[in-house]
Amino acid sequence: xxxxxxxxxxxxxxxxxxxxxxxxxxxxxxxxxxxxxxxxxxxxxxxxxxxxxxxxxxxxxxxxxxxxxxxxxxxxxxxxxxxxxxxxxxxxxxxxxxxxxxxxxxxxxxxxxxxxxxxxxxxxxxxxxxxxxxxxxxxxxxxxxxxxxxxxxxxxxxxxxxxxxxxxxxxxxxxxxxxxxxxxxxxxxxxxxxxxxxxxxxxxxxxxxxxxxxxxxxxxxxxxxxxxxxxxxxxxxxxxxxxxxxxxxxxxxxxxxxxxxxxxxxxxxxxxxxxxxxxxxxxxxxxxxxxxxxxxxxxxxxxxxxxxxxxxxxxxxxxxxxxxxxxxxxxxxxxxxxxxxxxxxxxxxxxxxxxxxxxxxxxxxxxxxxxxxxxxxxxxxxxxxxxxxxxxxxxxxxxxxxxxxxxxxxxxxxxxxxxxxxxxxxxxxxxxxxxxxxxxxxxxxxxxxxxxxxxxxxxxxxxxxxxxxxxxxxxxxxxxxxxxxxxxxxxxxxxxxxxxxxxxxxxxxxxxxxxxxxxxxxxxxxxxxxxxxxxxxxxxxxxxxxxxxxxxxxxxxxxxxxxxxxxxxxxxxxxxxxxxxxxxxxxxxxxxxxxxxxxxxxxxxxxxxxxxxxxxxxxxxxxxxxxxxxxxxxxxxxxxxxxxxxxxxxxxxxxxxxx
Amino acid sequence: xxxxxxxxxxxxxxxxxxxxxxxxxxxxxxxxxxxxxxxxxxxxxxxxxxxxxxxxxxxxxxxxxxxxxxxxxxxxxxxxxxxxxxxxxxxxxxxxxxxxxxxxxxxxxxxxxxxxxxxxxxxxxxxxxxxxxx
Ligand code: SF4
Ligand code: SF4
Ligand code: SF4
Ligand code: SF4
Numbered sequence: 001x002x003x004x005x006x007x008x009x010x011x012x013x014x015x016x017x018x019x020x021x022x023x024x025x026x027x028x029x030x031x032x033x034x035x036x037x038x039x040x041x042x043x044x045x046x047x048x049x050x051x052x053x054x055x056x057x058x059x060x061x062x063x064x065x066x067x068x069x070x071x072x073x074x075x076x077x078x079x080x081x082x083x084x085x086x087x088x089x090x091x092x093x094x095x096x097x098x099x100x101x102x103x104x105x106x107x108x109x110x111x112x113x114x115x116x117x118x119x120x121x122x123x124x125x126x127x128x129x130x131x132x133x134x135x136x137x138x139x140x141x142x143x144x145x146x147x148x149x150x151x152x153x154x155x156x157x158x159x160x161x162x163x164x165x166x167x168x169x170x171x172x173x174x175x176x177x178x179x180x181x182x183x184x185x186x187x188x189x190x191x192x193x194x195x196x197x198x199x200x201x202x203x204x205x206x207x208x209x210x211x212x213x214x215x216x217x218x219x220x221x222x223x224x225x226x227x228x229x230x231x232x233x234x235x236x237x238x239x240x241x242x243x244x245x246x247x248x249x250x251x252x253x254x255x256x257x258x259x260x261x262x263x264x265x266x267x268x269x270x271x272x273x274x275x276x277x278x279x280x281x282x283x284x285x286x287x288x289x290x291x292x293x294x295x296x297x298x299x300x301x302x303x304x305x306x307x308x309x310x311x312x313x314x315x316x317x318x319x320x321x322x323x324x325x326x327x328x329x330x331x332x333x334x335x336x337x338x339x340x341x342x343x344x345x346x347x348x349x350x351x352x353x354x355x356x357x358x359x360x361x362x363x364x365x366x367x368x369x370x371x372x373x374x375x376x377x378x379x380x381x382x383x384x385x386x387x388x389x390x391x392x393x394x395x396x397x398x399x400x401x402x403x404x405x406x407x408x409x410x411x412x413x414x415x416x417x418x419x420x421x422x423x424x425x426x427x428x429x430x431x432x433x434x435x436x437x438x439x440x441x442x443x444x445x446x447x448x449x450x451x452x453x454x455x456x457x458x459x460x461x462x463x464x465x466x467x468x469x470x471x472x473x474x475x476x477x478x479x480x481x482x483x484x485x486x487x488x489x490x491x492x493x494x495x496x497x498x499x500x501x502x503x504x505x506x507x508x509x510x511x512x513x514x515x516x517x518x519x520x521x522x523x524x525x526x527x528x529x530x531x532x533x534x535x536x537x538x539x540x541x542x543x544x545x546x547x548x549x550x551x552x553x554x555x556x557x558x559x560x561x562x563x564x565x566x567x568x569x570x571x572x573x574x575x576x577x578x579x580x581x582x583x584x585x586x587x588x589x590x591x592x593x594x595x596x597x598x599x600x601x602x603x604x605x606x607x608x609x610x611x612x613x614x615x616x617x618x619x620x621x622x623x624x625x626x627x628x629x630x631x632x633x634x635x636x637x638x639x640x641x642x643x644x645x646x647x648x649x650x651x652x653x654x655x656x657x658x659x
Numbered sequence: 660x661x662x663x664x665x666x667x668x669x670x671x672x673x674x675x676x677x678x679x680x681x682x683x684x685x686x687x688x689x690x691x692x693x694x695x696x697x698x699x700x701x702x703x704x705x706x707x708x709x710x711x712x713x714x715x716x717x718x719x720x721x722x723x724x725x726x727x728x729x730x731x732x733x734x735x736x737x738x739x740x741x742x743x744x745x746x747x748x749x750x751x752x753x754x755x756x757x758x759x760x761x762x763x764x765x766x767x768x769x770x771x772x773x774x775x776x777x778x779x780x781x782x783x784x785x786x787x788x789x790x791x792x793x
Contacts, residue, residue: 342695342739392687393741430689460694460739474693476707481699 002127005036005061006119007052009043009068011098016041018102020112024067027116031123035059044074049081056085063091063126067119069098088131090574090644095122117657124656128649132574137623139225139570140324143561144169146217146504149177150196150547151329151539151554153203158558159327160208164565167321168203169212169231174278175200177331178540181261183361183369185547186411187442193277193364200279214284218318220326220507221597223624224534225570227323235314237285238271242309245281247273249301249310257289263356265374266366271301271310276364285310325534325561328518329554330504332540335390335397335494343386343491344462349374350469351462351489354408361415371420373487376467379420380487384471385409385427386459390494392430398494398515403544405492406433410443412490413452425452426484428459428473436546455482462489495544508535517543528557536560575644576625577632579618583639586616590631590640598624599631666716671756675713679752685742686710692736692746702726706736706746713749718756727754732782751782 006028010016021039028037036059040048043066055061064082068074071094079089097115105111143159145152148170156168168175180200182192203209212231219230253269261274268274270290271283291298292312302310334355337345345351350373352360363369373380387405390397406429413425425446432454434440446452457473464470469489473482497516498504505512510530511519518537521529528536538554539545545553564570577590581604591599602619605612618640620631629642641647676683692706693699704712704724712721721727732747740746776784 388689388741395741395743397741430687456688456690457694458689458691458741460691472694474690474699474705474707476688476690476693479705479708481705482694 002033002063003035003059003061004031004033004063004065004123004126005052005055005059006031006034006038006065006067006123007043007048007055008037008039008097008115008119009048009066010039010041011043011069011102012041015068015098015102015115018105018108018111019097019115020108023112024097024115024119028065028067028119028123031120033063033127034123036061043068044077049077052078052081053085056082056087062087063093063129065093065095065119065122065126067095067097067115067122070094070096070100088133090132091126091129093122093126093129095119121653121656124652125649128646128652130643132643134571134574135622136569137225137572139565139567140227140322141165141565142167142321142323143325143327143565144227144229144321144323145327145329147177147328147330147539147541148172148175148203148211148213149329149331149539150179150199151331151541151550152177152327153196153199154551154554155327155329155538155558155561156203156209157199157206158555159561159565160206162558162562162565163208164562165208165210167210167212167231167323169215169217171214171216171234172274173214173236173272173282173284174274174280175203175211175213176275176277176279179547180275180277181263181355181358181362183358183365184411184415186407187436187438189411189414193362197277197279200277204279211280213280217504217507219320220509222322223596223626224532224564225324226623227326227534228320229323229326230318230320233317233319234284235287235316237287237290237310237312237314238283239309239311239314240280240282242307243282243305244307244309245283246306247283248304248306250283252300252304253290254298254300255289255291257286262359262366263353265356265359285312324565325536326508327536327538327554327557327561328504328508328510328530328541329538329557330498330501330541332495332544333498335402335496337389337491337493339396340389340491342461343389343459343489344464344469345491348462348464348469350380350487351491353491353493354405354412355493357412357490358408361412361419369419371416371423378487380423382424382426382484382486383416383488383490384459384462384469384484384486385412385425385490385492386462386471387427387429387492388458388494389491391492393494398496400515400544401433402492402494403433404495404546407436407439407442407546409490409492410434410446410452413446414450417450417452425450426471426486427452427454428457428471429454430456430458436548457482495540498541501541508532510535513543517541528553528560534564572623573627575627575642576622577620577627577629577640577642579620580639580641581617583637584617584635585637585639586618587636588616588618589634589636590618593630593634594625595628595630596624596626598622598626660717660720662715662717666718669716669718671718672713672716674756675718675749675752678755679745679748681745681749681752683710683713683744683749686714686740686744687742689741691739691741692744695735695739696730697733697735698729698731701729706730706750709746709750709753710744718753721753722757726750727757748782 082092083089095118142165156166218232221228255270256267258264259268271285287293359365391402456476459473471484501516536557538557539550690707704726737745
């Protein structure tokens with residue numbers, strides 16, 4: 001008979017207010033195998049843990065059941081506690097009487113009954129707990145960063161500075177991301193390019209950083225410490241070793257298309273670098289728009305290239321590398337304006353998005369930094385800024401706040417007054433949100449020093465009148481109707497997760513929320529981890545955030561990566577599946593259901609009487625197995641068991657509740 | 660006009676919410692409804708203010724407003740409301756509050772030809788029963 005000790009936690013009033021602790025402890029004393037039961041106000045505290053350690057010694061306990069919060073919270077804490085007292089950590093079992101009981105019930109009597117039955121279940125299981133031992137796995141000392149915007153660049157630099165090799169994968173021809181498109185940055189108005197481009201160059205020159213541009217992640221296999229990632233190097237049609245970045249091809253290419261980088265306000269060639277300070281500063285040939293690829297005539301770039309670098313026959317290449325850890329920093333898309341006919345975007349050239357406005361402000365943008373009306377090239381006098389376009393709109397946009405629009409709109413208002421003397425900014429807002437260091441002060445300047453009118457009203461309609469635009473709204477504070485005649489309208493477009501975020505998430509086995517932003521492991525305490533060990537998040541791909549926050553998160557992710565890569569070995573999770581050869585009939589149902597590809601076929605030889613026969617069985621790769629248990633359910637002869645959650649243990653739990 | 664504890668706790672608002680099926684607390688006072696309303700020039704309380712008055716329990720003030728009888732139920736406002744508030748339904752509920760107090764149905768649904776019953780918008784029908792038919 002096992003000697004089981006039960007410890008019921010009050011969790012302050014979290015459990016004690018709804019569960020009768022004394023009654024639960026008394027009930028525990030009568031359960032089979034229980035030789036000791038006690039309670040504690042905070043079991044996870046040092047005092048609480050000492051109480052368990054002392055009791056293990058005093059009462060010679062060999063199994064421990066703790067009635068407390070969810071194992072997700074403190075399983076590790078308590079495993080260490082019992083280990084410190086000399087027990088195998090897997091001899092400890094948690095009865096979750098907080099999340100699964102006290103937090104979801106109001107009535108003390110029913111929740112006490114339920115708590116007792118949860119404890120009884122855990123006791124029944126603990127009596128059958130076996131000692132489990134973790135294996136050691138080597139760690140591949142190289143990191144992968146997916147996405148080369150400011151988040152990815154910062155993460156890569158910090159990881160490299162910690163002494164580890166990093167591959168930085170970017171799908172565009174250049175790193176830089178969204179930040180490269182911006183003009184000045186709030187609240188200090190330093191120029192985005194001036195602070196970003198040196199970092200881009202640092203990343204390119206760092207001996208430990210390997211830039212892999214114009215490439216995408218194709219497939220991810222393996223697990224923390226040992227990911228196998230296949231990267232698709234898209235055919236660039238430019239030999240990166242030969243190309244000197246002279247730019248002659250770009251100058252002579254006759255095929256022109258809208259530039260994505262310039263938000264469609266200018267054109268680029270079919271062979272192009274997205275912007276002048278691109279890193280690497282070597283072009284890529286966009287086959288969808290190249291004349292040679294679309295009509296079989298041209299080859300101008302090949303003729304002109306002095307380095308003979310143009311190679312029309314290049315093909316996509318798949319390269320598989322090993323990584324110990326991965327940082328995801330894939331950024332964001334801007335929200336589509338298709339649902340916002342009332343703002344006349346796309347119908348009138350003087351209605352533009354905020355990102356287009358950034359390009360107009362930018363000295364290397366399509367107007368050389370002059371704010372000019374797209375319709376007639378004249379400077380505007382009155383500009384309306386409409387905030388929350390697609391944000392906080394649960395009917396036809398995103399229900400969430402995009403977080404950056406209030407601040408960049410204040411910035412636009414200030415920059416407009418500085419760039420166009422006499423021009424006036426009129427900002428239509430629902431609420432102005434400025435939580436950030438020096439943010440409120442920056443916004444105050446926009447209206448106090450620069451005379452921006454702030455109108456509390458969500459614009460209802462924008463329509464042309466002659467060569468002007470009319471903006472109709474209300475000022476909700478005064479109750480006055482507002483009708484402004486303006487020259488330009490700037491829409492503070494909301495931010496979306498990347499349209500293919502979910503797909504990438506599936507490859508990485510990380511989840512997304514309802515809006516396709518990647519989920520962090522814990523919203524407060526593990527904001528850069530994901531539920532998949534070894535995969536970390538940085539920047540907008542996890543949710544809207546501004547540059548300072550993005551950089552902070554990227555550095556945090558880098559520290560997580562470095563502390564992981566610093567270890568020579570990782571301990572594996574011992575709760576993995578195990579095949580009982582005697583029962584396995586080789587039908588391989590388990591292999592079909594395993595989501596991690598952890599089961600394979602194996603042929604064994606057996607003596608049967610005087611003969612040696614060959615027989616097929618299932619084999620578990622314990623390094624790949626995540627302990628989900630799907631196989632144990634699929635196996636008809638019951639040959640496969642999950643260690644720590646065996647069929648016997650689970651049936652004992654069911655019996656404990658039902659019998 | 661004064662907001663008091665009594666008003667903030669008033670059951671009248673709950674009645675309006677129940678009749679309209681709308682949550683007045685959903686409105687965050689962005690004013691998009693008012694900016695586009697075609698008859699707002701004739702109103703004494705603007706559509707977004709209708710919601711604010713309701714949030715503050717100022718139902719009596721609403722019941723005496725001209726707005727209730729000026730709103731054309733054209734639904735321009737609620738087609739744009741980012742919070743999905745059906746403003747004309749709220750306004751209609753206020754009208755009904757008055758009419759219910761006065762009492763009396765004027766038109767019985769059974770008297771309507773089936774074609775009208777099936778095709779006319781629900782809201783229009785209910786308005787008709789209560790207000791216009793003799
Ligand atoms: S071959 Fe294609 S990329 Fe080269 S110059 Fe012609 S159109 Fe431009
Ligand atoms: S427990 Fe899950 S991960 Fe492990 S082998 Fe079975 S199905 Fe695969
Ligand atoms: S549009 Fe909707 S949320 Fe905005 S003020 Fe009107 S009712 Fe309220
Ligand atoms: S439904 Fe009423 S309040 Fe709404 S826009 Fe039409 S008239 Fe104005």
